[in-house]
Amino acid sequence: MLGRNIGIDLGTTSVIIYTQGKGVVLDEPSAVAYKTQTRRLCAVGQKAFDMLERNPDSLRVVQPLRDGVVSDFTATRQMLTRYLTKVCSNSIFKPNVVVCMPSGVTNLEKRTVLDIVTAAGAGRACLMEEPLAAALGAGVDTAAATGTLVVDIGGGTTDIAVITQGSIAVSSSIKVAGNAFDEAIIRQVRRERDVIIGHKTAERIKTTIGCAVLPEAELFLTVKGKNYISNLPATLEVSSTDCFLAMREQIEAISEAVRSLLEITPPELVGDIASNGIVLTGGGAMLLRMSDAIQNKTGIKTRLAENPRTCVARGIGKALGNLELLVEQGYIFKNREEITGFYET
Numbered sequence: 156m157l158g159r160n161i162g163i164d165l166g167t168t169s170v171i172i173y174t175q176g177k178g179v180v181l182d183e184p185s186a187v188a189y190k191t192q193t194r195r196l197c198a199v200g201q202k203a204f205d206m207l208e209r210n211p212d213s214l215r216v217v218q219p220l221r222d223g224v225v226s227d228f229t230a231t232r233q234m235l236t237r238y239l240t241k242v243c244s245n246s247i248f249k250p251n252v253v254v255c256m257p258s259g260v261t262n263l264e265k266r267t268v269l270d271i272v273t274a275a276g277a278g279r280a281c282l283m284e285e286p287l288a289a290a291l292g293a294g295v296d297t298a299a300a301t302g303t304l305v306v307d308i309g310g311g312t313t314d315i316a317v318i319t320q321g322s323i324a325v326s327s328s329i330k331v332a333g334n335a336f337d338e339a340i341i342r343q344v345r346r347e348r349d350v351i352i353g354h355k356t357a358e359r360i361k362t363t364i365g366c367a368v369l370p371e372a373e374l375f376l377t378v379k380g381k382n383y384i385s386n387l388p389a390t391l392e393v394s395s396t397d398c399f400l401a402m403r404e405q406i407e408a409i410s411e412a413v414r415s416l417l418e419i420t421p422p423e424l425v426g427d428i429a430s431n432g433i434v435l436t437g438g439g440a441m442l443l444r445m446s447d448a449i450q451n452k453t454g455i456k457t458r459l460a461e462n463p464r465t466c467v468a469r470g471i472g473k474a475l476g477n478l479e480l481l482v483e484q485g486y487i488f489k490n491r492e493e494i495t496g497f498y499e500t
């Protein structure tokens with residue numbers, strides 16, 4: 156195939172692009188800003204994200220993906236067009252793109268992504284399951300005849316899958332991940348302290364003092380918000396235990412989903428997982444001691460992959476290095492004209 160080979164991790168929180176030969180070339184938030192009156196695009200990526208929750212009425216900021224799937228078709232296309240132009244500006248041919256999606260998405264959702272990617276400038280596009288790419292990026296030998304359990308905790312979804320012999324044996328996906336932790340912190344602070352905080356502040360609490368198990372040493376962070384009753388500015392100190400207690404239900408939901416997947420995994424593969432361990436990828440997995448929480452629940456050794464946020468993009472990169480193998484395994488690259496037939500496949 157002519158044209159450059161590109162991998163896109165189209166995530167709820169961020170878009171990460173990998174180009175063959177160069178590695179990760181773009182890592183930007185999934186966000187688009189418009190002028191409210193004219194609906195004209197005025198910023199994409201980090202610049203748009205910086206405006207979020209601080210925008211005046213004249214600007215509208217959109218996060219075009221929700222729970223791992225496209226919720227705003229036009230905004231996603233406009234965002235990807237910008238990003239593809241940025242990474243392929245000096246290329247004559249349109250790129251071949253492999254894009255990742257959470258496991259368990261519907262055929263319509265798959266078709267929508269292919270449609271958008273080709274409308275945004277890809278010559279041919281192909282979908283890959285997110286957990287498979289995550290495993291490749293985490294350095295798992297996915298082709299081996301042994302099973303490994305991968306848990307990709309992103310912003311919108313947690314994808315859990317058992318990988319063996321180059322494909323997924325069993326998988327599940329839940330809509331509880333990094334963003335759900337932030338929401339839980341916002342709810343707790345409002346309920347217990349009568350203070351409303353924004354999503355960015357909640358994320359800062361989570362990444363600075365958050366812990367997935369009851370913390371041994373207490374850490375504190377002072378943040379600002381507004382009083383729920385008086386609507387006046389408020390300053391409050393949050394402890395790591397407060398933060399853990401706020402997120403406990405969501406952490407439990409993820410650990411329980413991992414345990415449930417083990418229940419439906421064939422016994423031989425469970426035996427392999429017991430010796431190979433569980434691998435965590437995705438930004439959400441960077442929550443302090445998330446691996447301990449899952450290890451405590453399952454009794455299986457759990458490790459956090461290196462550079463967990465970019466595992467999916469780097470995993471697609473590895474697959475791009477051997478496109479023939481990808482095609483042999485049944486991955487089909489489609490151009491715009493061929494995509495209409497996607498319903499039948």
Ligand SMILES: Nc1ncnc2c1ncn2[C@@H]1O[C@H](COP(=O)(O)OP(=O)(O)OP(=O)(O)O)[C@@H](O)[C@H]1O
Nearest residue numbers: 166167168169309310311312333437438439441442
């Ligand atoms: N150090 C950290 N500790 C805890 N959480 C973190 C940390 N760094 C990033 N995150 C969280 O990781 C999440 C984003 O992860 P990632 O970029 O893998 O998501 P995504 O791929 O865009 O989403 P999805 O895969 O669900 O579509 C955010 O919720 C962010 O707050």
Ligand SMILES: [Mg+2]
Nearest residue numbers: 166309437467
């Ligand atoms: Mg992701």
